Amino acid sequence: xxxxxxxxxxxxxxxxxxxxxxxxxxxxxxxxxxxxxxxxxxxxxxxxxxxxxxxxxxxxxxxxxxxxxxxxxxxxxxxxxxxxxxxxxxxxxxxxxxxxxxxxxxxxxxxxxxxxxxxxxxxxxxxxxxxxxxxxxxxxxxxxxxxxxxxxxxxxxxxxxxxxxxxxxxxxxxxxxxxxxxxxxxxxxxxxxxxxxxxxxxxxxxxxxxxxxxxxxxxx
Amino acid sequence: xxxxxxxxxxxxxxxxxxxxxxxxxxxxxxxxxxxxxxxxxxxxxxxxxxxxxxxxxxxxxxxxxxxxxxxxxxxxxxxxxxxxxxxxxxxxxxxxxxxxxxxxxxxxxxxxxxxxxxxxxxxxxxxxxxxxxxxxxxxxxxxxxxxxxxxxxxxxxxxxxxxxxxxxxxxxxx
Numbered sequence: 069x070x071x072x073x074x075x076x077x078x079x080x081x082x083x084x085x086x087x088x089x090x091x092x093x094x095x096x097x098x099x100x101x102x103x104x105x106x107x108x109x110x111x112x113x114x115x116x117x118x119x120x121x122x123x124x125x126x127x128x129x130x131x132x133x134x135x136x137x138x139x140x141x142x143x144x145x146x147x148x149x150x151x152x153x154x155x156x157x158x159x160x161x162x163x164x165x166x167x168x169x170x171x172x173x174x175x176x177x178x179x180x181x182x183x184x185x186x187x188x189x190x191x192x193x194x195x196x197x198x199x200x201x202x203x204x205x206x207x208x209x210x211x212x213x214x215x216x217x218x219x220x221x222x223x224x225x226x227x228x229x230x231x232x233x234x235x236x237x238x239x240x241x242x243x244x245x246x247x248x249x250x251x252x253x254x255x256x257x258x259x260x261x262x263x264x265x266x267x268x269x270x271x272x273x274x275x276x277x278x279x280x281x282x283x284x285x286x287x288x
Numbered sequence: 289x290x291x292x293x294x295x296x297x298x299x300x301x302x303x304x305x306x307x308x309x310x311x312x313x314x315x316x317x318x319x320x321x322x323x324x325x326x327x328x329x330x331x332x333x334x335x336x337x338x339x340x341x342x343x344x345x346x347x348x349x350x351x352x353x354x355x356x357x358x359x360x361x362x363x364x365x366x367x368x369x370x371x372x373x374x375x376x377x378x379x380x381x382x383x384x385x386x387x388x389x390x391x392x393x394x395x396x397x398x399x400x401x402x403x404x405x406x407x408x409x410x411x412x413x414x415x416x417x418x419x420x421x422x423x424x425x426x427x428x429x430x431x432x433x434x435x436x437x438x439x440x441x442x443x444x445x446x447x448x449x450x451x452x453x454x455x456x457x458x459x460x461x462x
Contacts, residue, residue, distance in 0.1 A: 078337045135336065137438045138379070141386035142335050147377050170406040178433040185430060186378060246404035259399045259406070267397040271344040282396060283347040286357070287364035287412050
C-alpha cells in the first residue's frame, strides 16, 4: 500500500506528532511493498497542496496535535480545502492520529466523532483515529517514553500488514479513558511533580519566577 | 452588560452574515449594552504554533504581536463573548478556530485534576460567559460535543435562523 501521511503540527521545527509518526512508519514499512509519502503542512500554501495530494492518494493518515479540544486551525483550513471533494472519495482510506499532553483519551473523543463523520461525508473508508495523550515533551528525550513510541510502532505494523486499524489495539494504546476515582490521590501527587519538574523548571529557565508565571497582563 | 462579538466569517461575499451581526450589535446597543464587534478576517492573525512563550517566557502574552493582545483584552473585559461563525465542513470556521487556539495565554501551564481528567490552571479569576453563534442549526450537535468536552464547559450555541430578539434575550439572560 502507498500511504500519504500528512503531518499537521503547527510547530515550525521538531514536533511530538513527528515522533509518533516516525515509529508508526517503521512499523508500517515492516510489510514488504509498503510505501510512505510524508507531507508537512503548516502554512497556507501547504494546506492547499495537501488537499491536492489528498485527492489522488489511495490511503491517507492525517496526524496532528489536539488544540482546544479540536484540530489546530491550520488543519481546519486544510479540511475546508476538501469541501469540493465531499461525496467524491469512494474507496479512499483515511485514518487519523491525534496526540496531546493530558493523559486521558476522553479529551479527543468528541473530535474523533467529528473526524469519523467528516470522513463519511467525503465518502472515504474511515480507518479509525489513533488517540494518544501524555505526549507533551516527546521531542525532548529520544530514550524516554518508550511505551508511547513502541505503541505507535505496533499500530503501524498492524496497519501495514492488514490495511486496517485494530480497534482493541487503539483502545489499549489510548488508555486510560478517564482517571479512576481510586487513583486520584496518587495522580494528584504525580501532577504536582509534573508541575514542579516539568513546567516550573521550564519557565524558571527563562528567568520567570513562580509568582511571575501567574502574571495577569490583561485583567484580574 | 459588556458584550464582545467576534465575527469569524472568512468570506467577504457572505455579506448577509456580516450584516446580521451588525444589526445584532445595534440591537444590543439600543438596549444599552456596550457592544464591540471585531471583524477577524480583517486582522492578519497568525496561527498558534504551540511555542509556549505565553506560558514559559512572557506569561500571559503571546509571542506574536499581531493584534491578538487587543482581542485578549476585550475578551477578558467582556461579560459575554459571542463567537460567530458560518458552519463550514460541519465545524466552526478555521478563522474562528485560529482565535480559539490563540486563547492559550489566558490559561496557566500547571495541570490539575478536574474530577476524572486533567485540566489546566486558569490564569485569571474572571472570565466571560461564551456564546457560539452559527449560521444554521445543522452541524451544531458535533460542535456542541467538542466544546462540551472543554474545561470551561460548552458555550451556549445559538443560530442566526432564530429571531434576533430571541438571540438578544438568550444572550442577555444567559
